[in-house]
Amino acid sequence: MSDLLIKGARIVDAGREMAGDVLIVGGIIREVAEEIPPQKGIPVLPAEGNFLLPAFVDLHAHFRDPGFPEKEDLLSGSRAAAHGGFTVVSLMPNTDPPCDSPEVARYVLEKAREIGLVEVRVVGAITRGLRGGELVDMEALAPYVWAFSDDGHGVEDHRLVWKAAKKARELGKTIYPHPEFRGLPSRELGEELMVARDLWIARRTGARFHLAHISSPGAVELVALAKEKGLPVTCEATPHHLCLSREEADHPVNPPITTREAVEVLVTGLVEGIIDAVATDHAPHTDADVAAGVPGISGIETAFPLLYTRLVKRGTIGLRTLSRLLSLVPARIMGLRQRGFVREGFVGDLVIIAEEEITVTRDFLFSRGKNTPLLGWRLWGKVHATIRGGEAIYLDGKVKGRDFDDHRQVIRGG
Ligand SMILES: [Zn+2]
Incomplete structure (x- = not known):
């Protein structure tokens, strides 16, 4: 210090x-x-x-460590985050092995601390091996994580999510869904159905839910309804979903970059406070992965410039609002104190x-x-x-x- x-x-x-x-x-x-x-x-x-x-706080990034250092590791990811203006980064558990045990969580936290660049926070898996079949030992993971997520996959088994939510409430942790039911004729419908289910599980259990990368207009409507009812729910959108449309940037990412009309709905949701925060979903891949069509955007270094250029310079939101979306609210969602303002103390x-x-x-x-x-x-x-x-x-x-x-x-x- x-x-x-x-x-x-x-x-x-x-x-x-x-x-x-x-x-x-x-x-x-x-x-x-x-x-x-x-x-x-x-x-x-x-x-x-x-x-x-205030430095930026990223709720949602993938540093691929352990398991895929050729895509990113904790050092290269920390350097990228620092370059992007971030000092706190919350990492998703889809590493290899996945972060479904205290051992992996401790490895990530200790290595990040040794590197000493950005402050790393960890999201633990909801299910063992991220396979969607069996809950992790949430109690054992709780001291190391602020939230639980199977990001990359939606947990489709309602009973598992219900059980995870009840446990999360008991432990004072957040459930952080990747809202997607697969195999439906419409991808938007897959997102909307899971958002609706999770909102109702939040309502019935009182557990805190933070929804990852909202990308469909229907999901924004559902979250607005949940907020009217005072449910303990927050959500994020990514810079690429808020600033880019399918018509101008054709790049594989999950959820996909959406249409111009849908982007307008997302931005309106952001302006109206239905979308609480911006999170990068920084998802680095190798050139070989890209050639094979693996979805994802390496976005932690372009997040601020993209949002600033597209939303602030064009007058859609002010810089104060962008600061709230990138620092104050993400810190609050993660439960970090004394962050998000340039103020004494x-x-x-x-x-x-x-x-x-x-x-x-x-x-x-x-x-x-x-x-x-x-x-x-x-x-x-x-x-x-x-x-x-x-x-x-x-x-x-x-x-x-x-x-x-x-x-x-x-x-x-x-
Ligand atoms: Zn995801």
């Missing part, structure tokens, strides 16, 4: 906008003011002309954004996965620095660790 003084930024969080300086001491924001004089022994990071936001996790264009190239991506429909695209909103607990973990093209050891070498003063 470090000390840092950031000078001259346009500070934006979910609640306000102001020009000023931010002082972080011992990893915690000590002061936010129009002018804070330099302090003896505290390094200064100039941010004139740049936005300063809050965690000193911040991101500095330059009002500059980036070009998405293979080299731009720190992730091993180059599978994105955005290659060659120019987008606004360049992450200049990602600060975790007052320390730069990403700064101007470089990541802490391999690229620089001590942020004092690259930040003026100190």
Whole structure:
């Protein structure tokens, strides 16, 4: 946990906008003011002309570790997250072996801690081996995970989900469904049916549900109804479902990129607060996987620029709303405290954004996965620095660790 003084930024969080300086001491924001004089022994990071936001929190990413290091591992994924402006990432359990036991959860948490870039949180499997047949030992996993999910597959057995929900409620954990019944004539119907079922299980059990990657208009309607009834339910949408339509970006991903009309419904759901948060569903794959048509988008590094370019620059939502969707609400859904505002007493996790264009190239991506429909695209909103607990973990093209050891070498003063 470090000390840092950031000078001259346009500070934006979910609640306000102001020009000023931010002082972080011992990893915690000590002061936010129009002018804070330099302090003896505290390094200064100039941010004139740049936005300063709370660092982003990703509810939904796949770092493929253990099992598929050729796609991504905890180091390459952490570097990509830092480059994308994220300091907290919640990882899905579809690794090999899957995260259905305390041993795998501990491996992920310990390796991430050793790497020391972003803070990793873990989602445990609902069923053993993600096979949909038998519940994991939820009690044994509970100390390591904030939620349970078979992401990649919907759990089709109603009784299992019912049992998992009752147990999750007892343990104070969240059920995090991948809403999809397979084998129906319409994929949208498959999503809607599972959303409807899960909302009603939430209603009957009182368990907290957070629905992954909502992509169909019918699901938005159902969640709106659930919220009217006050059910303990939240949901997310991905940057690609909110910003891209099938007509302009034909790229295999599950759920698929949808039609222009459906995108409008999703964005309206976002504006109206029916969709609570944006989560990347960062799903890196190798070139060979891409050639074989494996679905997924490597998206953690383009999430902010895509949303900023498509939704903020076009005036659909303000930067404060985007900050709420990418930081405040995801942190609350995960149960993290003192995050999501640039305020005294809050965690000193911040991101500095330059009002500059980036070009998405293979080299731009720190992730091993180059599978994105955005290659060659120019987008606004360049992450200049990602600060975790007052320390730069990403700064101007470089990541802490391999690229620089001590942020004092690259930040003026100190
Ligand atoms: Zn999923």
